[in-house]
Amino acid sequence: MxxxxxxxxxxxxxxxxxxxxxxxxxxxxxxxxxxxxxxxxxxxxxxxxxxxxxxxxxxxxxxxxxxxxxxxxxxxxxxxxxxxxxxxxxxxxxxxxxxxxxxxxxxxxxxxxxxxxxRGERCCPERRRRPRLGPDTEAPAHYQRMRQGPPDGAVLIIDKGGAFRDHVARVVDTRLAASPRPGFSRPVEWTDSTRAAVRLCDETPVSLVMINTCAIGVESYSLSSAIKSQEGASRTAVLFLVGQSFKYDSLRARDAGVRGLLDKPVADRHLVATFQKLLALPT
Missing domain, CATH: 3.40.50.2300 (Response regulator)
Structure with missing residues (x-):
């Protein structure tokens, strides 16, 4: 292989x-x-x-x-x-x-x-959801006040197996081990059930939902709609893990509340950058 x-x-x-x-x-x-x-x-x-x-x-x-x-x-x-x-x-x-x-x-x-x-510096990923339309002209404190921290919840992965969940958990744990923020945690959960995913998002705090669009028995757009329609889910980010055979429909995804997609296979550097962008994972 x-x-x-x-x-x-x-x-x-x-x-x-x-x-x-x-x-x-x-x-x-x-x-x-x-x-x-x-x-x-x-x-x-x-x-x-x-x-x-x-x-x-x-x-x-x-x-x-x-x-x-x-x-x-x-x-x-x-x-x-x-x-x-x-x-x-x-x-x-x-x-x-x-x-x-x-x-x-x-x-x-x-x-x-x-x-x-x-030089001991780190890359800071762009956190804006849309392209900049003009250069920043205000003082940095102005934009800092506009920022909202991510909701304090878990990462939930909907997939046909738990292997990707285990890998994501290792990536997150490795990054947090070197974090200057003691006590900061980000649990990573997994399920292969649409019903269980909706229930978990309703009953527990979830910051990010990652849906493998190739998972058998999962209708990705409908699942995202069901999650995002729940009370308190407005700031829960939903993203799709997309393979080459999946035809991503931008309009349908936006109607379903999908934040965006990651192409498979996902390199660790892209996982880390995405978590820094959506979850404020320490740099």
């Missing part, structure tokens, strides 16, 4: 749907001798390893300009007038040049992360 391969995640910004499909296909065909890539869905909660943006789209450039200071994800522009200081490839996109540029940018990211670690 082959070990799961965790490709580098790419966030596409500002492209028309047809070009998104084209770029996704090119990235999926990256040579096996180099990095592999995966384009994130618009509703994905995963932190991208790098951004690929339309250099001729003013809205895309404005969004990139509003990324938090110190963001270490490299940016590659496709097209544009050539005036940007960021690395740019012309249209039409040459596959070989694309793979070479992305590999170079990933090397830069590795070096930047190593330098950050040497």
């Amino acid at each position: 082959h070990a799961p391969r965790y490709p580098f995640t790419v966030r596409l910004v500002g492209f028309a749907p047809a070009e998104c499909v084209q770029l996704g296909s090119l990235l999926a065909q990256a040579p096996r001798t180099g990095p592999s890539y995966f384009c994130l869905h618009d509703d994905s909660l995963q932190e991208p390893d790098l951004y690929l943006a339309d250099g001729g789209n003013p809205a895309a450039l404005a969004r990139l300009a509003c990324l938090p200071a110190g963001t270490l994800q490299p940016i590659l522009l496709i097209g544009g007038d050539g005036a940007s200081t960021r690395r740019t490839l012309p249209r039409p996109v040459d596959a070989a040049r694309l793979y070479h540029a992305l590999a170079d940018l990933l090397d830069e990211r590795v070096q930047a992360l190593a330098a950050q670690a040497a």
